[in-house]
Amino acid sequence: MNVKDRTMKRSLHIYLLLICQSIPLLILLLSCRPIDPQQKETHPIQHDLWSEVLKEFVNDAGEVNYAALKIQPQKLLAYLELLAKNIPNDQYWNSSEKLAYWINLYNAFTLKLIIDYYPVKGIKDIGTAIQIPFINTPWDIKLINLGNEKLSLNQVEHEILRSQFKEPRIHFAINCASISCPKLRRDAYRADRLEQQLSEQAYLFLNDPSKNKISSDTLQFSKIFDWFSKDFINDKTFYENLSVWSGKIIPPDVTPTFLDYNWSLNEQL
Numbered sequence: 001m002n003v004k005d006r007t008m009k010r011s012l013h014i015y016l017l018l019i020c021q022s023i024p025l026l027i028l029l030l031s032c033r034p035i036d037p038q039q040k041e042t043h044p045i046q047h048d049l050w051s052e053v054l055k056e057f058v059n060d061a062g063e064v065n066y067a068a069l070k071i072q073p074q075k076l077l078a079y080l081e082l083l084a085k086n087i088p089n090d091q092y093w094n095s096s097e098k099l100a101y102w103i104n105l106y107n108a109f110t111l112k113l114i115i116d117y118y119p120v121k122g123i124k125d126i127g128t129a130i131q132i133p134f135i136n137t138p139w140d141i142k143l144i145n146l147g148n149e150k151l152s153l154n155q156v157e158h159e160i161l162r163s164q165f166k167e168p169r170i171h172f173a174i175n176c177a178s179i180s181c182p183k184l185r186r187d188a189y190r191a192d193r194l195e196q197q198l199s200e201q202a203y204l205f206l207n208d209p210s211k212n213k214i215s216s217d218t219l220q221f222s223k224i225f226d227w228f229s230k231d232f233i234n235d236k237t238f239y240e241n242l243s244v245w246s247g248k249i250i251p252p253d254v255t256p257t258f259l260d261y262n263w264s265l266n267e268q269l
Contacts, residue, residue: 042092043092044093047189052075055187063267064111064267066268073112076111084145103173109156110174117138139157168234172202177266185197202246219256219257239251
């Protein structure tokens with residue numbers, strides 16, 4: 001091989017190396033762009049089909065019959081298609097309608113994610129089964145197709161729900177398919193009942209001794225309050241909000257600890 005050929009070969013090698021090194025950065029840049037999928041002509045939808053799925057496959061404890069849902073996913077898939085064809089917009093949808101849509105979407109696609117990989121012992125176990133380059137957690141899989149957008153659960157939670165709505169009680173409404181998560185309701189979130197539903201979820205979660213232990217001298221909170229502590233401070237302090245939502249007096253002078261999070265699947269046994 002002459003000098004010219006060696007030089008060309010070396011240049012090609014460097015060029016390919018630069019391309020390979022640039023791919024992760026390109027993916028990162030694309031994932032960091034603002035997420036705001038909208039369809040201009042859609043109107044608010046009814047979530048009755050999602051309620052049917054929840055009543056059929058979720059019990060009063062919020063546990064899911066994933067085995068049965070995997071065999072009979074037709075209603076769930078039909079609901080996901082309804083969501084994909086009716087993305088909220090600013091023209092026809094009010095804030096409550098949009099928030100109900102995104103909470104229901106998050107929970108419905110979480111069920112879809114689980115049955116795609118079922119049987120699993122927990123949602124985190126899906127991470128070891130992922131065969132997608134640069135995707136390391138189940139929450140980063142782009143499984144949600146909305147118009148020209150492909151979104152992950154992480155994007156829906158952090159870039160839409162948390163970022164756009166500033167409603168701390170969403171943390172009691174979205175479900176991560178795990179035992180320590182707030183329990184999955186058996187009815188869909190609806191704009192006309194959203195305030196009541198979010199208040200109920202907050203009260204039930206805070207007063208569930210398996211999730212939070214609150215007394216005059218002991219505060220053991222869910223790790224959710226540690227991970228997202230800033231979300232629970234608005235015009236009220238952290239302790240004022242928790243007192244209102246729980247119906248209990250939360251002593252601000254007691255230093256809280258945080259319970260271990262149980263990521264085991266919220267499955268009917």
